[in-house]
Amino acid sequence: MFADFDFAVVIKSLPFLWExxxxxxxxxxxxxxxxxxxxxxxxxxxxxxxxxLSFAAxxxxxxxxSMPLILVIFWxxxxxxxxxxxxxxxxxxxxxxxxxxxxxxxCEIMRAGIQSIRKxxxxxxxxxxxxxxxxMRYIVLPQAFRNMIPILLTQAIVLFQDTSLxxxxxxxxxxxxxxxxxxxDNRLIEMFTTVAIIYFVLCxxxxxxxxxxxxxxxx
Amino acid sequence: xxxxxxxxxLITDPYFGxxxxxxxxxxxxxxxxxxxxxxxxxxxxxxxxxxxxILLGIGTVYVEIFRNVPxxxxxxxxxxxxxxxxxxxxxxWVKRGIPLxxxxxxxxxxxxxxxxxxxxxxxAGITSVSIGQRYAAxxxxxxxxxVYRYVLLPVGYRLIIPPMTSEFLGIFKNSSLALTIGVLELxxxxxxxxxxxxxxxxxxxxxTVLYILVTFIxxxxxxxxxxxxxxxxxxxxxxK
Numbered sequence: 001m002f003a004d005f006d007f008a009v010v011i012k013s014l015p016f017l018w019e020x021x022x023x024x025x026x027x028x029x030x031x032x033x034x035x036x037x038x039x040x041x042x043x044x045x046x047x048x049x050x051x052x053l054s055f056a057a058x059x060x061x062x063x064x065x066s067m068p069l070i071l072v073i074f075w076x077x078x079x080x081x082x083x084x085x086x087x088x089x090x091x092x093x094x095x096x097x098x099x100x101x102x103x104x105x106x107c108e109i110m111r112a113g114i115q116s117i118r119k120x121x122x123x124x125x126x127x128x129x130x131x132x133x134x135x136m137r138y139i140v141l142p143q144a145f146r147n148m149i150p151i152l153l154t155q156a157i158v159l160f161q162d163t164s165l166x167x168x169x170x171x172x173x174x175x176x177x178x179x180x181x182x183x184x185d186n187r188l189i190e191m192f193t194t195v196a197i198i199y200f201v202l203c204x205x206x207x208x209x210x211x212x213x214x215x216x217x218x219x
Numbered sequence: 220x221x222x223x224x225x226x227x228x229l230i231t232d233p234y235f236g237x238x239x240x241x242x243x244x245x246x247x248x249x250x251x252x253x254x255x256x257x258x259x260x261x262x263x264x265x266x267x268x269x270x271x272x273i274l275l276g277i278g279t280v281y282v283e284i285f286r287n288v289p290x291x292x293x294x295x296x297x298x299x300x301x302x303x304x305x306x307x308x309x310x311x312w313v314k315r316g317i318p319l320x321x322x323x324x325x326x327x328x329x330x331x332x333x334x335x336x337x338x339x340x341x342x343a344g345i346t347s348v349s350i351g352q353r354y355a356a357x358x359x360x361x362x363x364x365x366v367y368r369y370v371l372l373p374v375g376y377r378l379i380i381p382p383m384t385s386e387f388l389g390i391f392k393n394s395s396l397a398l399t400i401g402v403l404e405l406x407x408x409x410x411x412x413x414x415x416x417x418x419x420x421x422x423x424x425x426x427t428v429l430y431i432l433v434t435f436i437x438x439x440x441x442x443x444x445x446x447x448x449x450x451x452x453x454x455x456x457x458x459k
Binding site: 066067078079162167179192207 | 290
């Protein structure tokens with residue numbers, strides 16, 4: 001019960017939890033960066049007039065979207081060392097898994113973003129003599145990106161929560177570090193409640209800020 | 220990259236049985252939690268569209284709490300923390316008394332989590348029924364319950380069939396998280412096969428193919444359902 005809730009355990013464990021949080025944040029940021037780049041390339045492929053390219057990108061997205069993230073993590077945890085030919089450590093395998101997995105979701109967001117740009121913008125670019133690449137680089141993508149910022153940020157919050165799944169391969173992230181202390185001191189209630197509250201506060205304030213941002217943009 | 224392929228290992232004893240039982244548990248967890256998610260989610264979604272401020276508040280708090288804590292953390296809260304918060308006898312019953320405690324914990328966790336997402340879909344469905352229909356129903360003298368039962372819900376639910384399908388597929392994929400508390404569902408079983416035989420390719424490919432297969436079957440069925448229940452002349456959200 002909460003009557004013997006031991007705050008001292010929580011306070012003492014804060015530095016160790018912060019170490020875990022650093023890994024969580026690092027993984028989140030790298031996965032967002034990689035996922036966004038790969039996702040944008042995929043979105044361009046999906047919208048490309050070349051049938052083969054758009055089919056390949058479409059299959060990629062559907063493939064990853066029908067798989068559970070845990071299975072993807074297991075896949076790459078097993079696959080990456082095999083391809084590289086030597087052990088690479090859990091972090092890189094998991095990072096590859098997250099980038100590949102999130103790219104499928106970012107692809108759909110970016111595709112919607114690109115499609116939200118009016119055709120006349122593209123035509124104006126063409127009339128100015130811009131090549132396809134220049135048109136994308138200077139006209140379409142910056143606007144698409146800006147239109148999609150709220151949704152991209154929401155997806156980032158989801159990704160931040162999803163990184164807790166590295167638990168299944170035992171990377172020392174925020175949750176795993178909390179679990180280590182919970183088991184060592186036999187303080188499961190304190191540690192898991194603390195973790196839940198910290199996640200909740202971070203994610204809620206992030207999603208409230210995204211909402212505020214969205215309202216500002218909508219004006 | 221050198222790798223010894225051994226596909227036949229999948230149909231040898233006991234691995235074939237593991238895969239079958241894994242798939243069975245995945246489907247069991249997903250379906251049982253969907254029942255909770257659907258009814259609880261609908262209730263909360265409807266609460267969020269009423270004019271009663273208390274109901275509105277409860278609905279909003281529920282959705283925000285369940286959406287902003289990672290599902291895995293929720294799983295641990297239900298499994299490790301929840302039984303301790305109950306009075307001792309009830310806690311012991313949850314931990315040991317009920318058959319298959321891990322299974323039911325996973326079901327409750329996934330059900331309540333997905334309910335928060337279903338609630339958002341139901342709310343979106345109800346609010347996208349034009350407000351005129353609500354007024355018209357009220358003007359005809361329908362009670363609030365009847366307004367929902369005969370006007371808003373029949374139209375609203377039809378509109379949200381596509382997003383509800385993806386929520387169901389979401390619960391089906393998320394059921395893999397049950398492995399963290401010891402439910403041997405599909406992902407857990409293939410992981411176990413990989414550990415026993417070192418045939419990771421074969422094991423994970425099987426799981427992947429099965430997940431894709433179920434996704435495909437569910438989507439096909441739901442597309443048929445959507446066509447069947449469509450109201451002539453009404454545009455579905457998908458077509459927009």
